[in-house]
């Protein structure tokens with residue numbers, strides 16, 4: 640075979656090889672399905688805004704005692720009519736339902752929240768039920784969560800969960816405002832107030848987040864409660880459901896809003912070696 644025909648064959652082989660690579664690369668983007676890594680989500684949100692779970696800060700920051708409010712409720716409520724969290728200084732439990740935001744303080748009373756009140760940690764969304772179902776059998780908290788799990792399409796998604804029901808009992812808590820230097824959450828709850836609601840109707844509001852977000856949010860269920868007359872409630876510790884209506888909203892996009900979260904004051908920052916940090920706008924992949 641002469642050199643010229645060998646060169647022609649090599650060129651043909653290389654063209655075939657590289658075109659094969661290109662098509663496989665194209666295939667990858669196609670086969671990746673909905674996996675779409677967003678380099679920089681910025682402020683615009685792709686897709687349906689109501690399917691986004693917005694979060695301020697992280698649960699680990701809260702556990703470490705990062706309680707200074709960084710976002711006013713007036714801005715937070717533009718991102719959701721449903722959700723949970725807390726307020727500046729860890730003062731009380733936040734519950735947002737049907738567009739109304741409440742602060743449940745250590746007296747157990749659900750107070751309306753003014754827009755300039757700030758939050759150090761909150762998770763909200765515009766709730767649109769993707770599935771509704773009825774529970775007519777009594778269930779404790781573990782059994783209720785297991786019943787909901789059975790209905791979920793995947794353990795890897797984020798869900799907003801709402802349960803309107805009648806309860807034999809609900810055990811809930813609220814934590815008082817903390818003073819600087821802030822204690823860790825595990826220590827702060829030693830001053831919590833616990834409420835025992837008996838034979839009460841009301842609504843559970845919260846989220847189920849995947850195991851893999853441990854540190855960012857609470858893996859599994861995190862629920863708050865408010866009575867049907869919207870007068871009282873708290874962070875759910877335990878419950879006995881008589882019967883109720885469950886709804887969950889699959890939030891296919893998860894976004895932590897960029898905020899400089901001042902990690903404590905210089906004294907505590909020095910003690911724990913933490914500095915003011917920017918939480919990135921983490922835009923998890925779309926499902």
Ligand SMILES: CC(=O)[C@@H](C)O
Nearest residue numbers: 724725732760814874
């Ligand atoms: C954010 C929460 O639910 C804690 C403070 O009870």
